[in-house]
Amino acid sequence: MQSIINSIVSANEANGKIHEGDYYDETGRLFCGKCHEPKQTEKPFPLAKPPRRMFIPCRCDREEEEQYRRRIEAQKAQDKIKALRRSGVMDAAYNSYTFAADDGRDSKITASCKRYVAHWQEMLDLACGILFYGDVGGGKSFYAGCIVNALLDLGVPALMTRLSYLVNDRVKADNPINLKQFKLIVLDDVGAENISQTAFDIVNDIYLARIPVICTTNLTLSELKSSATLEKQRIYNRILERCPKKCLVPVTKSRIDASRELDRLSSEILNK
Numbered sequence: 129m130q131s132i133i134n135s136i137v138s139a140n141e142a143n144g145k146i147h148e149g150d151y152y153d154e155t156g157r158l159f160c161g162k163c164h165e166p167k168q169t170e171k172p173f174p175l176a177k178p179p180r181r182m183f184i185p186c187r188c189d190r191e192e193e194e195q196y197r198r199r200i201e202a203q204k205a206q207d208k209i210k211a212l213r214r215s216g217v218m219d220a221a222y223n224s225y226t227f228a229a230d231d232g233r234d235s236k237i238t239a240s241c242k243r244y245v246a247h248w249q250e251m252l253d254l255a256c257g258i259l260f261y262g263d264v265g266g267g268k269s270f271y272a273g274c275i276v277n278a279l280l281d282l283g284v285p286a287l288m289t290r291l292s293y294l295v296n297d298r299v300k301a302d303n304p305i306n307l308k309q310f311k312l313i314v315l316d317d318v319g320a321e322n323i324s325q326t327a328f329d330i331v332n333d334i335y336l337a338r339i340p341v342i343c344t345t346n347l348t349l350s351e352l353k354s355s356a357t358l359e360k361q362r363i364y365n366r367i368l369e370r371c372p373k374k375c376l377v378p379v380t381k382s383r384i385d386a387s388r389e390l391d392r393l394s395s396e397i398l399n400k
């Protein structure tokens with residue numbers, strides 16, 4: 129009776145563990161046909177009569193398990209990045225701003241942005257951001273987005289949004305976004321928002337929490353340095369202090385040509 133039970137148990141245990149090519153040695157112990165490591169312990173199971181052997185993983189089994197563990201970890205890391213991206217990029221258009229999509233219009237600015245990512249830990253420790261300024265169409269948001277997306281890919285919680293969005297959120301939402309969950313905040317198009325106490329509070333919160341802030345703006349440096357109103361100046365002073373690197377993003381000739389070409393094509397089509 130006992131031997132029948134043992135053979136049933138063994139058959140159940142062996143389920144999926146014995147593969148084609150596996151073999152038994154002269155003592156009846158099972159070996160892997162691939163790596164030739166034993167697949168059963170030498171020690172008999174103490175309480176079973178007659179004694180039976182227990183299955184153990186051979187090298188192939190251990191490698192398979194390790195690969196499975198790595199796949200699960202990689203999947204978890206991907207899921208984390210996806211979740212970060214959902215919480216961090218407020219406008220879907222920002223997702224396409226990546227170094228891979230850079231047309232190389234200004235290699236110096238690209239190099240600076242890549243250095244910012246490479247030296248991220250130092251930038252974080254110094255609470256150091258970048259101010260991208262210049263006329264519309266130069267690609268200021270694009271460069272800021274490249275940094276955000278590269279850091280999101282590294283698992284850094286980064287947010288790219290507009291100050292006006294955060295103001296609306298803080299005034300209207302039941303649970304406004306907790307900015308302290310982010311390690312980097314990009315404020316796109318600074319200067320376009322209405323200046324309010326809430327706008328100042330948000331910039332001040334970011335400033336006091338020492339979260340690095342990257343800003344893009346169509347304003348000139350002199351407009352940022354000497355605003356008409358005290359309210360604006362209080363906001364811009366904090367931004368200027370935390371963005372020691374002021375990066376002028378010029379509107380290149382190719383961008384102007386592309387824009388003129390688009391104008392020409394659209395007029396040609398629409399004026400027919």
Ligand SMILES: [Zn+2]
Pocket residue numbers: 160161162163164165186187188189
């Ligand atoms: Zn094996």
